[in-house]
Amino acid sequence: MSGFAIETNQLTKDYGDGRGCHGVTLTIREGEAFGFLGPNGAGKSTIVKMLTGLIKPTSGKAQIYGHASGTIEARRRLGYLPELFRYPDWLTGEEVLAFHAKLCELDKGAAKRRIQQLLDEVGIGSRGRDRLKGYSKGMQQRLGLACALLGDPDIVFLDEPASALDPVGRYEVRELLARLRGQGKTIFLNSHLLEDVEQLCDKVALLNNGQVLLEGKVCEVLRQQSIWRLRVNGYTPLAAERIHLMLGTAAAVSETEAGDGTVWIELELEDDEQIGLINYLLIELGMTIYEVGKTQSRLDEWFMQAVTGLEHRGERR
Numbered sequence: 001m002s003g004f005a006i007e008t009n010q011l012t013k014d015y016g017d018g019r020g021c022h023g024v025t026l027t028i029r030e031g032e033a034f035g036f037l038g039p040n041g042a043g044k045s046t047i048v049k050m051l052t053g054l055i056k057p058t059s060g061k062a063q064i065y066g067h068a069s070g071t072i073e074a075r076r077r078l079g080y081l082p083e084l085f086r087y088p089d090w091l092t093g094e095e096v097l098a099f100h101a102k103l104c105e106l107d108k109g110a111a112k113r114r115i116q117q118l119l120d121e122v123g124i125g126s127r128g129r130d131r132l133k134g135y136s137k138g139m140q141q142r143l144g145l146a147c148a149l150l151g152d153p154d155i156v157f158l159d160e161p162a163s164a165l166d167p168v169g170r171y172e173v174r175e176l177l178a179r180l181r182g183q184g185k186t187i188f189l190n191s192h193l194l195e196d197v198e199q200l201c202d203k204v205a206l207l208n209n210g211q212v213l214l215e216g217k218v219c220e221v222l223r224q225q226s227i228w229r230l231r232v233n234g235y236t237p238l239a240a241e242r243i244h245l246m247l248g249t250a251a252a253v254s255e256t257e258a259g260d261g262t263v264w265i266e267l268e269l270e271d272d273e274q275i276g277l278i279n280y281l282l283i284e285l286g287m288t289i290y291e292v293g294k295t296q297s298r299l300d301e302w303f304m305q306a307v308t309g310l311e312h313r314g315e316r317r
């Protein structure tokens with residue numbers, strides 16, 4: 001076995017007019033939580049649909065745990081929460097799950113236990129016998145999540161799982177996904193909620209116009225963005241010049257008055273080691289340093305930087 005839960009090679013879906021996705025090559029290891037990012041219309045759902053076997057690639061290959069996507073062997077290993085789904089609203093939550101349990105070939109006793117367990121787990125345990133027409137959007141989303149988990153899949157594909165949820169619901173879903181990851185499940189998460197991706201995922205890829213633009217481990221992506229803040233007294237234009245000289249002209253340095261005579265200096269550093277030299281330099285220049293800290297870099301900043309200035313045709317194509 002390759003140790004990969006997902007492997008794609010030059011995966012392409014051509015809807016015509018350049019829409020779809022083109023030559024996508026990705027590997028996701030077993031047990032990894034993977035965040036798939038990109039502007040609207042970038043092609044994220046198209047990739048998920050090919051991986052889950054709902055649509056056929058125009059060319060290229062995709063494998064799930066070593067099985068060609070779309071085959072029964074591949075499908076047995078996965079659970080899927082689509083982005084836009086609608087179950088018949090005359091059914092109860094339990095009936096929807098019982099139907100899916102039949103599709104997963106669970107025996108009746110096991111299905112009954114699993115359905116109640118999952119309804120509790122997604123937070124609608126007391127509403128399983130209510131008809132869906134009385135469910136809020138958030139409850140329907142939770143039910144969709146329960147359906148995705150019913151067959152105890154090794155890999156779960158989640159297309160915007162928290163889009164209809166309130167902040168508490170989002171937190172609960174994030175906790176649930178973290179528990180699944182703790183159980184060794186592989187998670188493939190399409191989401192515009194970058195805070196959720198940042199907290200949950202090990203790895204991310206950014207798709208634009210159907211092509212992978214960037215990918216990497218979340219910790220590495222965030223490390224590239226080390227922003228340090230120092231509050232100092234006696235900051236002078238000479239100090240600014242010396243810092244620029246030390247870091248190179250490409251480095252971003254900004255200063256703001258703190259209001260009490262001190263100045264906040266913000267520095268974007270490629271390497272955390274540089275902060276020691278900066279401290280040394282400032283002291284040598286006669287300044288007093290009151291505070292030094294690294295600001296938490298954020299995935300949304302990375303995303304914004306990555307897509308700024310790009311042509312992304314998105315859903316207007």
Ligand SMILES: Nc1ncnc2c1ncn2[C@@H]1O[C@H](COP(=O)(O)OP(=O)(O)OP(=O)(O)O)[C@@H](O)[C@H]1O
Binds near residue numbers: 020315
């Ligand atoms: N069945 C289809 N036929 C023709 N074009 C399609 C079809 N499905 C998607 N597209 C187009 O392919 C492109 C990618 O769509 P897709 O839904 O994969 O993007 P996405 O990244 O998931 O977007 P979003 O973030 O808005 O969900 C878009 O331009 C879309 O209009």
